[in-house]
Structure formats: C-alpha cells, structure tokens
Amino acid sequence: MAAPAGSGSSDRTEHSGLEFRSPRVAQIHRAGILALAPVGLLLHDHDHPRHALQQLLRALPPGGLLPAHRTIEDPPRPPLGFSPAHPAHGCVFPSPARVRAAGWDSVFRRGCETFGRSVLAEFFRSSGAEHSGGDRHLGGRTAGRPDRAPRRAVQVLVNECTAQAGLAFPHVVILGAGPAGLAAAWRLARRGTLRVTVLEQREEVGGYAGSFTLEGCRVDYGSHRLHPATPREILEDLRSLLGADLLRRPRHGRIRLQGRWIHFPLQPLDLLTHLPPQFLLGVAADAVCKPFRTSTDSHSFAGVLERGLGRTICREFYFPYAEKLWGFPPTELAATQARRRISGDSLGKLARKLQAAFTRNGQGRSFYYPRRGYGQISEALAEAARAARAEICLGAEVTALLCAGPRVRAVQFRRHGSTHRVPADAVLSTLPVQRLVERIEPPAPENVRGAAAQLQFRGLLLIYLVLAQDRFSEFDAHYFPEPAMPLSRLSEPKNYSGASEPRGRTVLCAELPADPGQPYWQMSDAELGHAVCAWVAGVGLPVAAPVLGVVTRRLRCAYPVYRRGYEEHFAVLDHWLAQMENLLTFGRQGLFVHDNTHHALIMAYAAAECVSERGELDHTAWRAHRRRFEAHVVED
Numbered sequence: 001m002a003a004p005a006g007s008g009s010s011d012r013t014e015h016s017g018l019e020f021r022s023p024r025v026a027q028i029h030r031a032g033i034l035a036l037a038p039v040g041l042l043l044h045d046h047d048h049p050r051h052a053l054q055q056l057l058r059a060l061p062p063g064g065l066l067p068a069h070r071t072i073e074d075p076p077r078p079p080l081g082f083s084p085a086h087p088a089h090g091c092v093f094p095s096p097a098r099v100r101a102a103g104w105d106s107v108f109r110r111g112c113e114t115f116g117r118s119v120l121a122e123f124f125r126s127s128g129a130e131h132s133g134g135d136r137h138l139g140g141r142t143a144g145r146p147d148r149a150p151r152r153a154v155q156v157l158v159n160e161c162t163a164q165a166g167l168a169f170p171h172v173v174i175l176g177a178g179p180a181g182l183a184a185a186w187r188l189a190r191r192g193t194l195r196v197t198v199l200e201q202r203e204e205v206g207g208y209a210g211s212f213t214l215e216g217c218r219v220d221y222g223s224h225r226l227h228p229a230t231p232r233e234i235l236e237d238l239r240s241l242l243g244a245d246l247l248r249r250p251r252h253g254r255i256r257l258q259g260r261w262i263h264f265p266l267q268p269l270d271l272l273t274h275l276p277p278q279f280l281l282g283v284a285a286d287a288v289c290k291p292f293r294t295s296t297d298s299h300s301f302a303g304v305l306e307r308g309l310g311r312t313i314c315r316e317f318y319f320p321y322a323e324k325l326w327g328f329p330p331t332e333l334a335a336t337q338a339r340r341r342i343s344g345d346s347l348g349k350l351a352r353k354l355q356a357a358f359t360r361n362g363q364g365r366s367f368y369y370p371r372r373g374y375g376q377i378s379e380a381l382a383e384a385a386r387a388a389r390a391e392i393c394l395g396a397e398v399t400a401l402l403c404a405g406p407r408v409r410a411v412q413f414r415r416h417g418s419t420h421r422v423p424a425d426a427v428l429s430t431l432p433v434q435r436l437v438e439r440i441e442p443p444a445p446e447n448v449r450g451a452a453a454q455l456q457f458r459g460l461l462l463i464y465l466v467l468a469q470d471r472f473s474e475f476d477a478h479y480f481p482e483p484a485m486p487l488s489r490l491s492e493p494k495n496y497s498g499a500s501e502p503r504g505r506t507v508l509c510a511e512l513p514a515d516p517g518q519p520y521w522q523m524s525d526a527e528l529g530h531a532v533c534a535w536v537a538g539v540g541l542p543v544a545a546p547v548l549g550v551v552t553r554r555l556r557c558a559y560p561v562y563r564r565g566y567e568e569h570f571a572v573l574d575h576w577l578a579q580m581e582n583l584l585t586f587g588r589q590g591l592f593v594h595d596n597t598h599h600a601l602i603m604a605y606a607a608a609e610c611v612s613e614r615g616e617l618d619h620t621a622w623r624a625h626r627r628r629f630e631a632h633v634v635e636d
Contacts, residue, residue: 169195170615173411173422175398176200176430178207180587180600180607182381182392184428187608189388194615196390197422199413201397204375205382207430208558209597211375214551215466216502218373221553222462222511223477223491225251225367226377227635230598234605235368241380245371249498253477256485256539257317264479265365265636279316286310300564301333321481324488325513326458326561337562340594340633369496377597396420401427401440406581408440425615428607430587432457432557433573444576451572455592460558461512461520463528469545471495471506478541486520487535488513505548510536516556525552560592584610584617591629599632 172188174181177200189196204210208221226238226246239246253264258279263270272280290310297303301322306314319330326333370376382392393415400412402421410421429436434452437444444452476495480487489511510532514520523531529550533543570592577585586603588595595603606625610618 169193170425170613171195171197171423172426172428172611172615173424174198174428174430175411175436176207176587176590177202177205177378177382177392177394178430178587178600179209179378179381179597180590180604181207181428181430182378182385183601183604184586184608185390185392186381186385186388187605188611189385189390191613192388193613194611196385196388198385198390198392199396199398199411199422200392200394203395205392205394206375206378208555209374210378211373214464214507215505215548217466217493217505217507218375218497218499219464219493219507219509220374220496221555222460222509222558223489223496224374224597225369225496226374227367227596227598229596229635230368231602234598234601238368238377238380241384242370242376245376247369247371247497248366249369249496250366251476252495253475253479255317255479256482258482264477279312282312282316283310286312297331299335300331301335301337301562302330304335304338305330317481320483321479321488324481324483324486326559327513327515328561328563332563334562334564334566336567337594340562371497371499373493373497398431398439401436401583403440403442403580406579408580408583424582426582426611426617427584428611429583429585430590431585432589433570433577433585433592436585436590437573437577448572448576451569454569455566455573456561456563457557457589458513458559458561459515459518459521460555461514461528462553462555463510463512463525463532464551464553465508465510465529465532465543465547466549466551467506467508467543467545468504468548469506470500470504472508472543472545473541480539485535485539486512487532490536490541508532508543513558516554521554525550528552557589560588560594578619582615582617584619584622591626593629593632594634595632596635599629602632603629 170193172194174185174196175198177198181198181200182205185196185198188194200207202210204212206221209224211218211220213219230238251265255262255264258276260274260276262274287310298307302314302319305318309318314330322330322333322337326337370380386392393413396413396415398411398413399419401408402410402412408424408427410423411427412419412421414420431439434455437448437452443449471494472492474495475492477489477491479489487510491509491511492506493509494506512520512528512532520528529547533547536543577583584607585591586607587600591603593599603625606629607622610622610625612618
C-alpha cells in the first residue's frame with residue numbers, strides 16, 4: 001500500500017482513516033476486519049486477540065476485502081471470501097440472509113464493537129500504531145493510552161466488517177435536497193461510517209433555493225442572497241466547494257413608497273432627499289411620542305411593531321407589505337412574525353442599521369452570490385455529498401414513513417412509476433412539517449392531524465419575462481409595499497451575479513403572493529405575463545423591449561404564516577414528532593420558520609452533529625440547538 005502524501009516516510013501505510021507505521025500492521029488491520037465478522041464473535045481464541053490475529057493472518061486472502069459501494073436499488077452481493085464455515089481459523093459465519101432474518105444486525109454490530117475495541121487496543125499496544133490525529137470525530141490521539149482505541153477507528157472496523165458480512169451500514173435517510181438536506185448529507189457522508197441516502201421529489205437539487213436556465217440566463221426561484229452574517233465555518237466550507245465562483249456583490253435595490261423610490265439597503269442621505277416630507281414628519285413625531293405610547297395588544301404583529309416603530313412606518317410600509325406577503329391583516333398575525341421576520345422592529349434598531357451604512361464593511365451593503373445562480377450552492381453540496389458516497393435519488397416522491405412503535409423502520413417513495421422502500425436507522429426531514437405528519441403510518445392521532453391542518457403556508461407565483469435587451473435596469477430588486485400593486489418584488493437575476501452573458505437577453509422575475517385556488521393562481525402564463533407588464537408600467541417601469549417568452553413557477557409553500565394561536569398548533573406537532581426515536585425535522589419548512597439560507601445551514605450542521613456513528617439521534621443535544629435557533633431573525 002502506498003504511503004500517504006506528506007507522511008515523510010515510505011514505511012507508513014494508511015487504511016480506513018488510520019495511519020500505521022508499517023505494511024505489516026496494516027495487514028493485521030485487515031485481518032482484524034476478518035476476525036470481527038462472526039456473529040457472537042465465535043473465535044476459539046477470542047481471549048487472546050493478538051494470537052488469533054496471527055493465525056488469521058496466514059489465511060488472509062491477498063488484496064482488499066471491501067465490496068464495491070452499493071446503491072439502494074442494487075441487489076445484495078455475496079460477501080467476499082466468506083462461507084458458512086471458514087476452516088482456516090475455526091470461525092462460524094451465519095449467512096447474511098439468516099442474520100437479517102433473525103434480526104441479529106444490532107447484536108452483530110454491538111459484538112463487533114466490543115471486540116473491535118480490544119483488537120485495536122492490541123494493535124496500538126503491540127505495534128506502536130497511532131492515529132494520525134486532527135479530527136475531533138476520531139477521539140484524539142492514542143499515544144500513551146494503549147488501552148483505549150479511538151471511537152471512530154472502532155466504528156470504521158465495525159462498518160467494514162458489516163459490509164463484509166453482507167449487512168448494512170447504519171442508514172440515514174434525508175428527506176429533501178434543498179441546501180439544508182444536502183449540507184446534512186455531506187457532513188454525515190464524509191465521516192465514512194454511515195450510509196446516507198437523500199430523497200428529493202424534483203428532478204434537480206436545491207428546492208426553492210435552486211436555479212434553472214431560461215433562454216441562456218440562469219435564474220432562481222425568486223430573490224436569494226447569502227448573507228455575510230453566515231458563520232465562518234459554513235462560509236469557509238462554501239468557499240472550499242465553490243472557489244472563485246462565490247462572489248461578493250454590492251446590494252443595489254430600491255423600495256417604492258408613496259410614489260417615490262428609496263434606495264435599499266437604506267442610506268441616510270437618500271432617505272433625507274427622497275422620502276416624502278409628510279412621511280418624515282410622521283416618523284419624527286412618532287419618535288418624540290414613543291415614551292408616552294402604550295399598546296394593549298402585545299400578542300399581534302400589528303401591536304408589537306406599532307409599539308416599536310410608531311404609526312407612520314407601520315401603516316405606510318410594514319402593514320400593507322405584511323398583508324400582501326402573508327394574506328392576512330397584521331392584527332391577525334402573531335407577534336412572533338414581527339420578532340422573527342423583521343430585524344429592524346424598533347426605531348433604535350433602524351437607527352443602528354443606518355449608522356452601519358456609514359461603515360466601510362457594513363454587512364447589509366453586500367451579499368454573497370454564486371456565479372451560476374443561487375442554486376450553485378446546492379449543486380456544489382450535492383457534488384460533495386456524492387463524492388463522499390452519499391446517494392441522492394431525484395424524482396423520488398416520499399409517500400409514507402412506515403413506523404413500528406416510536407421508530408421509523410422504512411421510508412416509502414415513488415420513483416419513475418415504481419414504489420420503493422428503503423430501511424432507515426435515522427430519518428432527517430426537511431419536508432413541510434404538515435406533509436411529514438400526513439405521511440406517517442400508522443396515522444398520527446386525530447389531535448395531531450388536526451393541529452397540522454391548522455398550520456398554513458403562503459403560496460407564491462413566480463412570473464419570468466424574457467426580454468430582448470441586455471439589461472432592464474441597474475437595480476437587482478424593486479420592492480412594492482403599496483397595496484395597489486399586486487407584486488411584492490421584481491428582480492433581475494443578471495444583476496445579482498453581474499453576468500454580461502447572454503448578450504441581448506435578460507430575465508425579470510416578478511413575485512406575486514397568492515394561494516392555490518385564488519384567482520391569480522388560475523391565470524395562464526400568458527395572462528400573468530400581460531398583467532405583470534401592466535402593473536410595472538403603472539409604477540414607472542415600462543417594459544419597452546420585446547417580450548420573448550413568459551414562464552411561471554408556482555410555489556405552494558413559500559412562506560410560513562404565523563396566524564395568532566399558531567404556536568399552540570405547532571407545539572402539538574412538535575411534541576408528538578419528538579417522541580419518534582429516530583426522526584428529526586429541520587430546515588425552514590421542517591421547523592416552520594422564517595429563516596435565511598445561512599440559518600438553514602446552521603440547522604443542517606447541528607442536525608448532523610446529533611447523529612452518532614451508530615446512526616442514533618441525540619435528542620438532548622438537538623433540543624439545545626433548537627433553543628439557540630429561536631434567536632434567529634431574518635436578515636433583510
């Protein structure tokens with residue numbers, strides 16, 4: 001076996017994440033894998049593992065022992081070099097079929113782990129082999145502690161001999177291939193000790209944070225940015241995956257307010273020169289009167305915001321925009337909607353945002369964006385997960401989670417017209433929480449299903465206009481809080497990445513909040529295209545270039561709607577799902593939260609940390625993470 005790069009010694013050998021000082025020790029390591037294979041550890045000389053390994057070494061076949069990686073649809077392969085009885089070392093090997101039929105998988109793994117620890121300890125004691133260090137998952141160095149073997153080193157042995165016996169690695173099934181699901185898959189798969197499968201209903205990764213090509217232009221599902229508030233660890237990971245394609249771009253949008261355009265992000269001088277005078281006077285009066293202002297409604301979006309910001313900003317901007325986005329009057333929305341969705345929910349916070357605009361590195365003034373569209377983040381995560389041997393099944397619609405008691409035993413899905421079932425040791429779901437509950441079998445209790453029916457998502461129509469011109473405007477996005485304008489936002493994807501190609505083509509993406517069954521949802525693509533042209537012309541943005549085409553995307557679950565009292569309904573679902581021993585929900589839709597992509601990635605990293613090498617979930621650690629997630633506030 002070749003020496004690992006950078007080892008500086010030709011007699012070092014690397015195998016399965018461990019570095020040994022000689023090929024002889026690596027050969028004993030392979031023998032150890034063979035020694036671990038019997039169920040019940042039926043080694044005649046199991047009290048003396050070193051002696052047993054020396055005997056096994058003489059019978060060890062040349063070359064590696066590991067079978068090729070299997071996909072979920074491949075038939076089981078016979079174990080290499082195994083038979084019901086192996087006379088060379090007096091071990092009894094039950095057939096894989098018998099092991100599975102008898103339900104001995106967990107017994108097998110526990111026995112392997114116990115014996116594997118003593119085998120590795122003997123390796124380290126007798127041969128001077130040591131772990132190469134540097135990975136917190138491996139349990140640290142073993143020098144000076146020959147009686148202790150690294151936790152992950154033992155698990156590597158257990159998983160390898162499990163594969164040899166024709167059994168399975170601990171299997172983690174992830175539902176949804178958006179950024180959260182893919183990040184969790186990558187983090188888990190790269191350990192090398194788990195089998196990871198991602199099931200995604202669409203034929204491409206990314207979910208609502210994906211991208212697609214339209215007339216040569218890369219476009220997103222609405223307007224997306226990666227905020228500079230992204231934690232350093234996550235940002236460095238994305239930089240390593242995307243390289244120079246992860247661009248830092250200046251923000252350059254504007255808001256239409258009372259017939260005038262205001263730059264967004266807000267800029268002090270621009271506000272003074274472009275805000276309507278009556279609006280400025282109203283805000284000033286609200287600031288003076290704030291110490292004397294009282295509110296009897298502390299449980300609604302309207303009450304919380306008006307107490308913090310005053311009447312003018314709320315009634316001219318936030319209230320009409322909120323009703324447009326979420327489909328309900330602000331008095332019917334929960335206070336949580338204000339606390340989680342609006343970062344500048346008081347005049348003091350708005351003042352600090354404006355002050356930050358003067359600083360050179362104000363975070364709100366720029367954003368990260370991939371060169372080939374926002375979906376490139378998900379595509380890079382998917383590529384990295386596949387490289388780590390995760391399997392991503394596209395076009396796989398989850399139809400049922402088959403449970404026995406408090407555990408999910410298998411996930412059922414339809415793919416290409418056929419129904420499949422995949423067994424699961426752990427399930428991580430990013431599906432909308434209501435849909436997840438609907439797919440659990442046996443069905444959830446009636447009160448849980450009733451609570452799920454009370455939670456609502458807001459739908460969103462995305463209307464793309466392909467125009468025969470290089471650029472429509474200099475701005476990345478236009479925001480429309482005014483109630484007379486049905487659209488909430490108009491963005492131009494070319495201006496997010498700064499792309500110059502293709503020449504003579506650009507795309508506008510108009511966002512129209514609407515729910516299935518409402519009149520806008522019933523309109524054809526052509527009708528919606530004509531309506532968008534009329535609406536934007538009415539606010540001074542006429543479409544002068546020829547419209548080469550209109551395409552729509554209809555998102556049923558774009559935003560969670562926090563109606564008053566929603567917390568009680570969500571708590572019922574959350575409590576019931578928490579009783580499932582091997583099921584965890586995360587992500588924007590899985591936890592019914594308003595979050596940015598970097599928040600979803602924080603959840604994904606945390607979810608992966610809560611999965612052990614055995615495929616078991618640490619619910620105590622997850623509850624601690626959930627408490628930290630409550631501090632997330634959407635970055636505008």
